[in-house]
Amino acid sequence: SANICFFYSISIISMAKALTLAFVAPLITTALSPFFLNEKVGIRRWSAVLIGFIGMLMIVKPAYDELNIYYLFPIVFCIFFACVALSIRSLSSTEPNYRIALYFSLLSMIVGLATLPFGWVMPSKFEFFLLIFTGIIGSYANILLTVSLRIAEASLVTPTKYLNLVFAILLGYFIWGEIPKILTLLGAGLIIISSIIIFIRESQLKKQVVSPRP
Helix, strand or coil: CHHHHHHHHHHHCCHHHHHHHHCCHHHHHHHHHHHHCCCCCCHHHHHHHHHHHHHHHHHHCCCCCCCCHHHHHHHHHHHHHHHHHHHHHHHCCCCCHHHHHHHHHHHHHHHHHCCHHHCCCCCCHHHHHHHHHHHHHHHHHHHHHHHHHHHCCHHHHHHHHHHHHHHHHHHHHHHHCCCCCHHHHHHHHHHHHHHHHHHHHHHHHHHHHHCCCC
16 A cells, blocks of 8 residues: 555655655654553664755655655555555564565555555556566565564665665666766765664664673
């Protein structure tokens, strides 16, 4: 349902605006994790999330001059994504990775098939190949997400979602020759800094946990 909301939103509104709203998901997940998962979210992790969010705004530079009801779909995506992250984190304590990923993929397929009567267009051979490739990569990414949420807290994992934009910039440069602007590079730098802050803080916490008693 989360993916359907996002795909539908980018068919109506611009990609930049949809992405901006969609990247609110880490903020929602971080805000809800103390209540549903009893995770401790300190000032450093919140600072890293906000720095990443500012970097994302510098990259996409949205302008909400024509707000309408379709802007609600990325917001719904954020809520559903936060629910997914929290659910996977909770299930990881009792269920194996493959089972969580399998159920997620099966339910996504069923919900996706239910949308066929509302605008199915027969893809070309190349588009069909891209769909299969996307499905394979997406399934593997889902498994990695499940593993990461088993190992680390949801409020730690979801802010790294901002790195998507950094990889998108790199792919755009090497594949399509798109030259990023200065503001885009600055935004990417902030996202990288936010990720580094999260990883350094997590490393410090792990050292505190495993440090021997005197």
